[in-house]
Amino acid sequence: MLSTYHTHSVFCDGEMMPEDYVVAAIKKGFSAIGFTSHAPVLFNTDWTMKPENLCKYIDTIKGLQEKYKEQIQIYTGLETDFYPNSRNFGDYPGIDYTIGSVHFIYDEKNDRYLTVDGPAGEYRDLLHNVFNDDIRAFVETYFDRLGEMIKMQPPDIVGHLDVIKKNNTNSLYFNETDKWYRNKVEEILNIISKTNVIVEVNTGGISRGYTSEVYPSEWILKLIREMDIPVVLNSDAHHPDLIDSYYTEAVKILKNIGFTHQRVLYNGHWQNVLL
Numbered sequence: 001m002l003s004t005y006h007t008h009s010v011f012c013d014g015e016m017m018p019e020d021y022v023v024a025a026i027k028k029g030f031s032a033i034g035f036t037s038h039a040p041v042l043f044n045t046d047w048t049m050k051p052e053n054l055c056k057y058i059d060t061i062k063g064l065q066e067k068y069k070e071q072i073q074i075y076t077g078l079e080t081d082f083y084p085n086s087r088n089f090g091d092y093p094g095i096d097y098t099i100g101s102v103h104f105i106y107d108e109k110n111d112r113y114l115t116v117d118g119p120a121g122e123y124r125d126l127l128h129n130v131f132n133d134d135i136r137a138f139v140e141t142y143f144d145r146l147g148e149m150i151k152m153q154p155p156d157i158v159g160h161l162d163v164i165k166k167n168n169t170n171s172l173y174f175n176e177t178d179k180w181y182r183n184k185v186e187e188i189l190n191i192i193s194k195t196n197v198i199v200e201v202n203t204g205g206i207s208r209g210y211t212s213e214v215y216p217s218e219w220i221l222k223l224i225r226e227m228d229i230p231v232v233l234n235s236d237a238h239h240p241d242l243i244d245s246y247y248t249e250a251v252k253i254l255k256n257i258g259f260t261h262q263r264v265l266y267n268g269h270w271q272n273v274l275l
């Protein structure tokens, strides 16, 4: 079945109104679409939802759910962030599910939050200012934060697991075959495997031209398969045209690895469906 549970609209950094994505999804024959605006955070950014818009966001998606109920299932989610004192939106009224992502690392020297998946300059700043150019410390801190999130505020889905590679084109900073990197990824997968958290296969990095592979990389997906961790295919679309971007290829990759099912939210509960 065609679906995506990771969608950004004008409520955060997406380009179009939620309804535009619903119409596109129906046209493409989707069975379900979930919206996941970037949840409000405790500091200023120009890409997360403003706290005062949260109610309107939920009302808007619920309205669409009712309007299009004969054609497609629509779910109200949030892409939440994990940082010290971050709010847990898992039980927030009206929220059907959460995608938990780590985007921020705190730059203490300059009292600001920098993003691990931001522009190249921001990544360099983070590496230099916070980690004294120690890429291993940077990457391991990112994964440690992800592990803490899964233990302390487990979301339904873990977002773009290895987004730390976004600025690592041509292994500019590190090599995914390095033993320390593989060990760290395995450590996180071990934590995930003890929970019900689903790992998303996120095609957003490819469709926006940032990466050459989906998140997570194929070798990680192989480990995920071996460990029997559930996956869900998501496009992380910021524009309706991209809601199924790279899906054909991603399904092929997953099937080649041995996946037969994905876990989706359908008829109100998470269930395994054929890929």
Ligand SMILES: [Zn+2]
Pocket: 079, 101, 103, 159, 160
């Ligand atoms: Zn994200």
Ligand SMILES: [Zn+2]
Pocket: 006, 008, 079, 236
């Ligand atoms: Zn996203």
